Amino acid sequence: MTLYYPDGRPYKDNGSLGGRAETSAVIYGRRGMTLEEDLNVTNQFYLRSDQAVIYKKPTPIQVVHVDYPKRSAAKITEAYFRKPSTTDYNGIFKGKYIDFEAKETTHENYIPLKNFHEHQVEHMERIKRHGGIGFIIVKFTPDDEVFLLDAVFLSECWKLSLRKGGRKSIPRKLFEDKGYPIPQQYLPRLDYLRVVNRVYF
Amino acid sequence: MTLYYPDGRPYKDNGSLGGRAETSAVIYGRRGMTLEEDLNVTNQFYLRSDQAVIYKKPTPIQVVHVDYPKRSAAKITEAYFRKPSTTDYNGIFKGKYIDFEAKETTHENYIPLKNFHEHQVEHMERIKRHGGIGFIIVKFTPDDEVFLLDAVFLSECWKLSLRKGGRKSIPRKLFEDKGYPIPQQYLPRLDYLRVVNRVYF
Numbered sequence: 352m353t354l355y356y357p358d359g360r361p362y363k364d365n366g367s368l369g370g371r372a373e374t375s376a377v378i379y380g381r382r383g384m385t386l387e388e389d390l391n392v393t394n395q396f397y398l399r400s401d402q403a404v405i406y407k408k409p410t411p412i413q414v415v416h417v418d419y420p421k422r423s424a425a426k427i428t429e430a431y432f433r434k435p436s437t438t439d440y441n442g443i444f445k446g447k448y449i450d451f452e453a454k455e456t457t458h459e460n461y462i463p464l465k466n467f468h469e470h471q472v473e474h475m476e477r478i479k480r481h482g483g484i485g486f487i488i489v490k491f492t493p494d495d496e497v498f499l500l501d502a503v504f505l506s507e508c509w510k511l512s513l514r515k516g517g518r519k520s521i522p523r524k525l526f527e528d529k530g531y532p533i534p535q536q537y538l539p540r541l542d543y544l545r546v547v548n549r550v551y552f
Numbered sequence: 553m554t555l556y557y558p559d560g561r562p563y564k565d566n567g568s569l570g571g572r573a574e575t576s577a578v579i580y581g582r583r584g585m586t587l588e589e590d591l592n593v594t595n596q597f598y599l600r601s602d603q604a605v606i607y608k609k610p611t612p613i614q615v616v617h618v619d620y621p622k623r624s625a626a627k628i629t630e631a632y633f634r635k636p637s638t639t640d641y642n643g644i645f646k647g648k649y650i651d652f653e654a655k656e657t658t659h660e661n662y663i664p665l666k667n668f669h670e671h672q673v674e675h676m677e678r679i680k681r682h683g684g685i686g687f688i689i690v691k692f693t694p695d696d697e698v699f700l701l702d703a704v705f706l707s708e709c710w711k712l713s714l715r716k717g718g719r720k721s722i723p724r725k726l727f728e729d730k731g732y733p734i735p736q737q738y739l740p741r742l743d744y745l746r747v748v749n750r751v752y753f
Contacts (some may be wrong), residue, residue: 409612446683482647
């Protein structure tokens with residue numbers, strides 16, 4: 352539903368991968384691309400075309416032991432993944448600080464809140480309070496639809512989930528009602544800054 | 553020279569660690585703190601006092617092999633450090649995107665340019681072009697003086713260094729003439745945002 356031809360016309364997906372594959376060799380080739388891969392390619396495109404400077408932060412890793420072999424690179428032999436205290440992506444676009452988290456869900460109609468951490472929710476609330484732009488990007492893998500949703504809605508769902516019997520997920524309907532579908536195309540693959548530009552500027 | 557008493561009065565250092573230690577148990581306790589530790593404590597202070605949201609990015613690590621033992625955390629058993637493509641620190645202050653790199657030098661009167669990477673120089677040039685604030689923070693460990701210097705001067709020194717016979721370092725004099733000493737005190741330890749606030753706003 353949010354695929355676009357290179358000239359900007361929207362492409363109405365018939366819902367099967369086969370249909371899409373017949374339409375475009377490029378989109379066919381993208382089957383199996385993760386949201387993270389798509390965003391990395393997109394951010395590289397933004398960087399090269401000088402539209403924005405946005406990077407994914409490295410995964411935080413606790414290094415415990417490092418070997419220093421002679422004449423070769425230091426080798427980490429014991430380390431552990433740490434939980435990130437911020438979001439994965441940040442940078443600058445049109446003079447504004449941009450901050451977001453990106454997640455995939457295999458569920459058709461919701462994304463479980465356990466995909467996010469409390470620290471991330473608080474982080475995005477801070478960012479917004481300080482004048483930055485904060486949102487989440489969520490891909491629903493059953494139909495490959497990708498949405499942008501302002502961080503305020505994540506905060507609201509988070510608060511509701513802490514109540515007794517509160518819903519532990521964000522319904523897709525909220526993305527459809529309050530969020531924005533992100534155009535998917537050849538380049539940039541996931542043109543989320545087109546949405547940001549329309550919504551926040 | 554940039555030590556401050558908690559009430560804001562500047563403290564004139566006599567140049568010996570002993571002198572400082574006698575003056576303040578707190579500052580005595582800080583001997584041996586690295587620039588990175590001081591900045592981390594400072595950024596935590598800014599975060600808790602809700603003045604800014606600035607983090608050090610995790611060190612980029614290339615993970616090659618991970619073990620998944622039963623009933624315990626995934627253990628990385630082979631990984632390597634990667635060269636960062638951006639600076640170490642970024643975030644938001646008073647609605648503005650902030651980006652900087654922090655380095656120590658053991659030389660009294662200069663910092664070698666090999667402390668920085670070409671990617672980082674280009675990154676800060678991009679940040680400034682997009683309306684962000686970009687600078688370096690350099691600590692001269694022989695006298696513990698810390699300076700903030702706008703990224704444009706790093707770029708200039710970098711370009712000069714590429715010429716035949718060009719100087720391969722940034723002279724301390726440039727920090728003294730075009731940069732700003734950063735106040736060192738109890739909390740925040742390295743109040744670089746006081747300088748940023750004065751210089752960029």
